[in-house]
Amino acid sequence: MIYLDNAxxxxxxQEAVEAAEIFxxxxxxxPSALYGGGVAVQKEIAAAREEILSRIADAGHFSLxxxxxxxxxxxxxxxxxxxxxxxxTTAGEHAAVxxxxxxxxxxxxxxxxxxxxxxxxxxxxxxxxxxxxxxxLVSVVHVNNETGAVNDIFRLARQVKEKNPRCLFHxxxxxxxxxxxxxxxxxxxxxxxxxxxxxxxxxxxxLIFRKNxxxxxxxxxxxxxxxxxxxxxxxxxxxxxxxxxxxxFGSLRETGEQxxxxxxxxFDALDxxxxxxxxxxxGSPFLLSVSAAGLRGEVLQxxxxxxxxxxxxxxxxxxxxxxSRVIQACGYRNDILQGVLRVSFSPDTTQEEAKAAAERMNExxxxxxxxxxK
Numbered sequence: 001m002i003y004l005d006n007a008x009x010x011x012x013x014q015e016a017v018e019a020a021e022i023f024x025x026x027x028x029x030x031p032s033a034l035y036g037g038g039v040a041v042q043k044e045i046a047a048a049r050e051e052i053l054s055r056i057a058d059a060g061h062f063s064l065x066x067x068x069x070x071x072x073x074x075x076x077x078x079x080x081x082x083x084x085x086x087x088x089t090t091a092g093e094h095a096a097v098x099x100x101x102x103x104x105x106x107x108x109x110x111x112x113x114x115x116x117x118x119x120x121x122x123x124x125x126x127x128x129x130x131x132x133x134x135x136x137l138v139s140v141v142h143v144n145n146e147t148g149a150v151n152d153i154f155r156l157a158r159q160v161k162e163k164n165p166r167c168l169f170h171x172x173x174x175x176x177x178x179x180x181x182x183x184x185x186x187x188x189x190x191x192x193x194x195x196x197x198x199x200x201x202x203x204x205x206x207l208i209f210r211k212n213x214x215x216x217x218x219x220x221x222x223x224x225x226x227x228x229x230x231x232x233x234x235x236x237x238x239x240x241x242x243x244x245x246x247x248x249f250g251s252l253r254e255t256g257e258q259x260x261x262x263x264x265x266x267f268d269a270l271d272x273x274x275x276x277x278x279x280x281x282x283g284s285p286f287l288l289s290v291s292a293a294g295l296r297g298e299v300l301q302x303x304x305x306x307x308x309x310x311x312x313x314x315x316x317x318x319x320x321x322x323x324s325r326v327i328q329a330c331g332y333r334n335d336i337l338q339g340v341l342r343v344s345f346s347p348d349t350t351q352e353e354a355k356a357a358a359e360r361m362n363e364x365x366x367x368x369x370x371x372x373x374k
Contacts, residue, residue, distance in 0.1 A: 002353045005312040006197075007145055007175060007287055007344035012240065013199035019243035020201070023235040031233050032222060041235055048242030052193070055249045056177065057184040057208055064208045065225040066238055070174040070194035071096040073207035076218035076229075077190040078104070078139060081168040085134030086110040090122040090151075091329035092144050097172055098325070101139070109136070116329045119280040120147030124156060131160055137168045142182070142191075143175035146326045146342060148279045148287030150180065157187035168213070174205075178248035179286050180256065189213055195241035198248045199346075204237030248347075255347045260285035262345055262354045269358035274365040276336060278327065285345070289327070292339035292365045295372065300341060303364040309357050312342040 003011070023044070029037035031045055045066070053064045067073045074096035078087070082104050089101050091113045101111040114127035122140055131138060138160045140151050157169040170190035176182055178198035184191055188210070195204040209215050221230030248255070263285050267277060270290065278289040292300060297313040304311055313324075323337040343357070 002309045002357050004343045004345065004349065004353075004357055005310050006346040006349075007342060008312055009196045009202065010199050010346055011348070012196075012201050013244050013247055015247050016200055016240035016243040020236045020240035023239055027235075031235060032224065045233055045235060045238055048238045051242040052206060052245045053208065055245055056173075056182045056191075061186065061211055062184060062208055063211050063226075064206050065229045066233060066241075067205045067207055067229060068203055068234070069196075069205040070094070070172065070192050071205075072218065073192035073194075073205045074139075074170075074172055075100050076207055076215075077170040077192060077209075078137065079218065080216045081137035081139075081170055081190065082109050083107075084109065084136045086112055086130075086132070087137045087139070088112045088114065088127060088130045088135055089139040090114045090116065090127065090141065092116045092120055092122060092146075092149075092326050093139065093141050094145055094172055094174065097139050097141065116326075116331075117149075118330050118332075119283065120144040120149035120278075120326065120330055121151055121280070122156075124152075124159075127156070128159055128163065131163050131167065133164060135160075135164050135167045137170060139170040139172070141175075142171045142173045143180065143284045143287070144326065145175045145287075146324055147289050147330070148175075148283035148285075150176075150283055154185050154187065157185070161187055175284060175287070178245060178252070180284055181252060184208065186210070195237060195244060198244050200241040200244040201237050204234055204241045206241070251347075256285055258347065259345045259349070262349055262351065263288050263343075265351060266343060266354040266358045269355060269362075271362045271365070274362060274369070278330070278332070278336075278340070288343045288345075290341055290343070291332070291336045292341065292368075294335045295339045295365060295368050297338060297340045299368060300339070300361075300364050303368065304357075304360060307360045307364065309360050311357070311361075312344065313340055 029041050031042040078100040112130040115123045153171045168189040173191045174194045177193040191208040193206050196202040217228050219230045275290040
């Protein structure tokens, strides 16, 4: 099998599983327990927290709480930050941000959505026009999870705060963390990350936030995570997350260059008469969205699966909709929207796999086109 849907989830790294397994078999103690085993496990959580946070932020200025994943981290950021006036975000957000912003209407907060450019990046000028003195939060995805477009969240955060110094700035960094170079600046208030996108396990994520920020709990209970995220910690997932971060950040630059070559190798091997590129060349190297115009992406996906190639048709969270909401917001016509395939890479992807995947994508689209008469 050639697995090229790593933006949806990655295979857990062996190093991550091995680092975490002991917490299922031997050190299974509750981290809140006061006896030696519990205290030792709590120290392991602290070590993983330091490992993850240090990779992208200064521990003197930022803190980190563990969550059940990127969705919970996004939700906590949106509902804690968007408490008054209006919230400004983009039409290209992951559903965890997009739907949370829509839900703010029920709390008397107006959601405002900035349009996208054709490559999936936000129209920065349009976004800034939506920000006013009543804006309580701006949320802009760092890497678009369907096109790979990278938003300059650092420049945007500065510009937002020049316009409204009291406004908070959040970014969903799920497709950026462990894949592109990131170092949070003081203008970034909240940043969401996830473990299973970088070789950790599902069910673990984190919300990174500025230390002097008055963050509210999203879950109440026993007061874990500094009273900001109650519930017994997922020690196995947290330990795996820390180990995955250590591995991925250990070769971030080299891996990025390697993946970029694979992405361009695969795209260059696609038949231009069959596929249109949607992803920008300067975007994340880990993502490539294309469209077989006039054909149905989900049919191509099934044909490719039958040939041993696994690709996506967009965000896994939007798979129940006829078109990708994000790609539609880029302004493409319906025949392009129908034929979208998302190819996403991991450091384990080989040149041979990229070449074989392109060949089978060409064959599948050609067969389907001949069958449908399109």
